[in-house]
Amino acid sequence: MIESFGFPEFMFLLRSFGWTLALTACAMLLGSLIGGFFAIARVSHNNLLRRFAVAYIQLLQGLPVLLVLFLSYFGLAYLGFDPPALVIATVALGLYSGAYLADIWRGAMESVPFQQWEASSSLAMTRVQQFRYIILPQSIRISLPPTVGFLVQLVKNTSIVSVVGYIDLMRAGEHIEASLHSPFKIYGIVALMYFLLCFPLSHLSKALERKMNAHRSS
Numbered sequence: 048m049i050e051s052f053g054f055p056e057f058m059f060l061l062r063s064f065g066w067t068l069a070l071t072a073c074a075m076l077l078g079s080l081i082g083g084f085f086a087i088a089r090v091s092h093n094n095l096l097r098r099f100a101v102a103y104i105q106l107l108q109g110l111p112v113l114l115v116l117f118l119s120y121f122g123l124a125y126l127g128f129d130p131p132a133l134v135i136a137t138v139a140l141g142l143y144s145g146a147y148l149a150d151i152w153r154g155a156m157e158s159v160p161f162q163q164w165e166a167s168s169s170l171a172m173t174r175v176q177q178f179r180y181i182i183l184p185q186s187i188r189i190s191l192p193p194t195v196g197f198l199v200q201l202v203k204n205t206s207i208v209s210v211v212g213y214i215d216l217m218r219a220g221e222h223i224e225a226s227l228h229s230p231f232k233i234y235g236i237v238a239l240m241y242f243l244l245c246f247p248l249s250h251l252s253k254a255l256e257r258k259m260n261a262h263r264s265s
Contacts, residue, residue, distance in 0.1 A: 052232060056223050063219030064240055066133075070205050070215060073137040075198060078144025085149035087178070090156050100149065107146030112204050115143045120211045132213035140204060147197055155190035156182055192256035199248045203241065216240060 088100035107115065119139035123130060159182050167177045209218035220237035224230050 052223070052227060052229065052236075056227070057236075059223065060216065060219050060236065060240065063214055063216045064244075066214060067202070067205050067216040068244075070133060070136055070140070070208065070213065071198070071202050073133070074140035074144055074205070075201060077137055077141025078148050078201075081141060081145025082148025082152055085145060086152035086156065089149065089153040092174075104146045104149050107143055108150070110143075112140070112143050113207050113210070115139050116207060116211060132208070132211050135211050136205070136208040136213045140201065140208070143204070144197070144201055148194065151193045151197060152186065152190050155186035155193075158189055159185050188259055192252050192259055195248060195252040195255060199245045199252070202245055202248070206241075 085100040085103055088096045089104075091097055091100075116136070116139040119142070120135050123135060123138070163181055163185075164177065167181045172180070205215055206217040208215055209221065214222075216237055220233050224233040227233060
């Protein structure tokens, strides 16, 4: 007998939705650390460091995120590690996110007028002081809209992590559909839950972009 979609199934989806949020937060945190390092490396005076950053960014951006996930899974196993699925998914999405965030933040730093670099140098500021007091405060404002926009993409990319055993929202929908055999209804509910998360973020990104552009033009 085929059961109908009810409260237990909805709660299972809701809990899995929470796991999707947890994975997104962990991956964004790791990606931010990686992206911040490589963004600064891209504008460094050290030629070797810049080349290393370019190689990392181009390599990760040239790979499908699913392949990065498989490489993380089998790579950790090859090194003798057997971490939880959340760790594997966080590492994969964090590495992938870091490459894109590095490009976003590098572009934001380079959009700060070069005269401000020269002015801060004339004040005998060190490189660290230039970043701390002059460049980063301005580049953070510039980078906010595309960063939030990328967060939307990251949320949607979490839907592939079920291949390493992580029970996210998409995987929960697959489990329920396998027992209820009502694909349109189940995946429709899953799509609605993704939409309710991504749609406000998309509008936030657009609102921030309008606000930042108005601020810069004034």
